[in-house]
Amino acid sequence: xxxxxxxxxxxxxxxxxxxxxxxxxxxxxxxxxxxxxxxxxxxxxxxxxxxxxxxxxxxxxxxxxxxxxxxxxxxxxxxxxxxxxxxxxxxxxxxxxxxxxxxxxxxxxxxxxxxxxxxxxxxxxxxxxxxxxxxxxxxxxxxxxxxxxxxxxxxxxxxxxxxxxxxxxxxxxxxxxxxxxxxxxxxxxxxxxxxxxxxxxxxxxxxxxxxxxxxxxxxxxxxxxxxxxxxxxxxxxxxxxxxxxxxxxxxxxxxxxxxxxxxxxxxxxxxxxxxxxxxxxxxxxxxxxxxxxxxxxxxxxxxxxxxxxxxxxxxxxxxxxxxxxxxxxxxxxxxxxxxxxxxxxxxxxxxxxxxxxxxxxxxxxxxxxx
Numbered sequence: 001x002x003x004x005x006x007x008x009x010x011x012x013x014x015x016x017x018x019x020x021x022x023x024x025x026x027x028x029x030x031x032x033x034x035x036x037x038x039x040x041x042x043x044x045x046x047x048x049x050x051x052x053x054x055x056x057x058x059x060x061x062x063x064x065x066x067x068x069x070x071x072x073x074x075x076x077x078x079x080x081x082x083x084x085x086x087x088x089x090x091x092x093x094x095x096x097x098x099x100x101x102x103x104x105x106x107x108x109x110x111x112x113x114x115x116x117x118x119x120x121x122x123x124x125x126x127x128x129x130x131x132x133x134x135x136x137x138x139x140x141x142x143x144x145x146x147x148x149x150x151x152x153x154x155x156x157x158x159x160x161x162x163x164x165x166x167x168x169x170x171x172x173x174x175x176x177x178x179x180x181x182x183x184x185x186x187x188x189x190x191x192x193x194x195x196x197x198x199x200x201x202x203x204x205x206x207x208x209x210x211x212x213x214x215x216x217x218x219x220x221x222x223x224x225x226x227x228x229x230x231x232x233x234x235x236x237x238x239x240x241x242x243x244x245x246x247x248x249x250x251x252x253x254x255x256x257x258x259x260x261x262x263x264x265x266x267x268x269x270x271x272x273x274x275x276x277x278x279x280x281x282x283x284x285x286x287x288x289x290x291x292x293x294x295x296x297x298x299x300x301x302x303x304x305x306x307x308x309x310x311x312x313x314x315x316x317x318x319x320x321x322x323x324x325x326x327x328x329x330x331x332x333x334x335x336x337x338x339x340x341x342x343x344x345x346x347x348x349x350x351x352x353x354x355x356x357x358x359x360x361x362x363x364x365x366x367x368x369x370x
Contacts, residue, residue, distance in 0.1 A: 032121050036082045036093050041143055043068060046076040046107045046114070060114055066237070069144040073100040073133060073189075074154035076111040080118065081143055092362065093126035095119055096140050101133045102153070124330075127362050130352035134186055137316070137351045137365075146233045147226065149174065149187040171258055176202040176227040178220060185226040194259040200268025202227035205248075205258060211235060212255050214248040218268050279369060282310045284340075286328055293340075300370050305357060310340060313369045317341065319354040320366075 035042060043063035063077065071077060079096040095118055097111040112130075119126050131140045133150060141148065151172070173192045178185040187204070190196040197203055199216035202223040211234050213227045228246055235244045248255045256262040281298040285307055293310070296302040303309055305322040308329045317340075321330050341350055355363045 032118055035118060036080055036091065036122050039082050039084055039091070041068065042080045042082070044078045044114075046078070046103075046111045060110075069146055070149045070151055071098060071100060071133070072151045072154050074102040074152075075100050076103045076107040078111060078115055078118065079131075079140070079143065093122050094129065094139065094362075095122075095126045096129040096131050096143075098131040098136070098140070099133065100150075125356065125359065127356075127359060128354040132351065134188070135351060137353070147185070147187055147230055149230070150189055152189045171205070171207045173259070174204040174206070174230070176204060176223050176230065178222050178226070185223055187226075187230055192259060194256065194261065194263040195266065197259075198266040198268055204231055205255060206234060207254075207258055208242065210243045210245060210254070212245045212248050212252070214255070216265070216268060279314060280312045282312070284308045284310055284329065286326075298370065303357070311366070311369055315350065316365065317350050317352045318363070318366050318369065319352065320360075321354060321356050323357045 044060045045063050047059040047061055060078065077098045079098060081094040081096070083092050083094075084090070085092055095115050097115040099108050099111065103111075115128060119128055129137060129140060131137060136148070171192060173190050173196055175188045175190045175196065176185055177188065190203075197214065197216065199218050201216050202219050203214045203216075204227050205212040205214065211231050213231050215224055215227070231244055231246060235242060245252070245255070250262075279298055281296050281302055283292075283294045283296050283302070283304060285292050298311070303320055303322065306324040307322050308325050309320040309322070311318040311320060341352075353363055353366065355366050360366055
């Protein structure tokens with residue numbers, strides 16, 4: 001099938017908006033000075049600001065290490081994982097850009113652009129991943145052994161400063177939930193009220209000086225254990241300067257008071273496992289001013305070095321970039337993935353991974369598709 005260029009973000013490449021974004025990115029006083037130079041994890045948050053005249057003023061700010069694994073739903077982030085080669089002294093990189101469910105389109109665009117900028121800085125060799133809140137890949141989740149926590153709003157709502165030396169933690173309620181299938185449990189911030197509780201999940205109340213866990217009547221052992229693990233990690237991070245109450249009883253007045261009083265508990269929420277979609281493969285190009293998406297046989301033999309290939313594996317989509325593909329095709333591969341998912345009627349929360357020709361061994365899941 002052929003898609004008119006105006007139906008994809010390719011229409012913006014070379015446009016005034018595109019040039020303005022590039023000029024803004026170039027003017028930002030930020031340097032990837034130590035990015036990817038040593039093994040480890042590095043995270044940057046996309047800043048979304050506007051001037052008094054409503055002109056965009058975007059940037060990237062290093063995310064504090066003590067906040068690693070915590071992401072605001074209203075923000076977007078770039079995560080760089082640097083590892084050593086199994087043989088030799090070389091370095092390998094994975095670039096993830098994480099999109100919160102409440103993150104703006106502006107932030108998404110800057111995150112994707114800066115991820116490509118970092119990719120270029122590292123010689124175009126990283127495996128690049130688009131991650132969506134609540135649907136992250138196993139590769140992304142494994143970067144955070146202590147788990148992932150989702151915070152409400154943007155980073156500006158994170159903490160209240162009291163005086164000059166103290167931080168007053170905002171009381172937060174988290175829902176620990178394991179989605180069907182192989183996905184690990186996630187820790188979502190939910191409204192601070194009793195009606196947020198349900199019988200099917202575990203919950204954690206972080207009141208700063210006290211950390212509580214509460215379990216629904218039909219909670220799974222996995223969710224119960226995960227909530228205890230998160231609570232212990234919080235306790236340890238505060239050097240034990242808080243009380244830990246695991247398994248709140250019905251008569252714990254402080255717990256229920258923090259939720260606005262005890263009320264009716266909601267029933268368990270049933271999740272339906274998504275059926276695996278039919279796997280498909282497409283060859284993509286942008287010749288003649290149009291984006292051409294050609295359905296081909298799902299086979300390694302269909303991969304063409306002078307093209308970009310899109311492999312729709314259902315819950316995951318892979319973009320394979322041939323060594324001889326054009327620069328434009330390489331650039332639009334990740335930047336317009338949302339438009340492709342829409343055109344191919346794929347869920348916009350689908351994980352997307354970009355794999356360069358010759359680096360397939362770095363992405364074992366891609367090899368299992370064929």
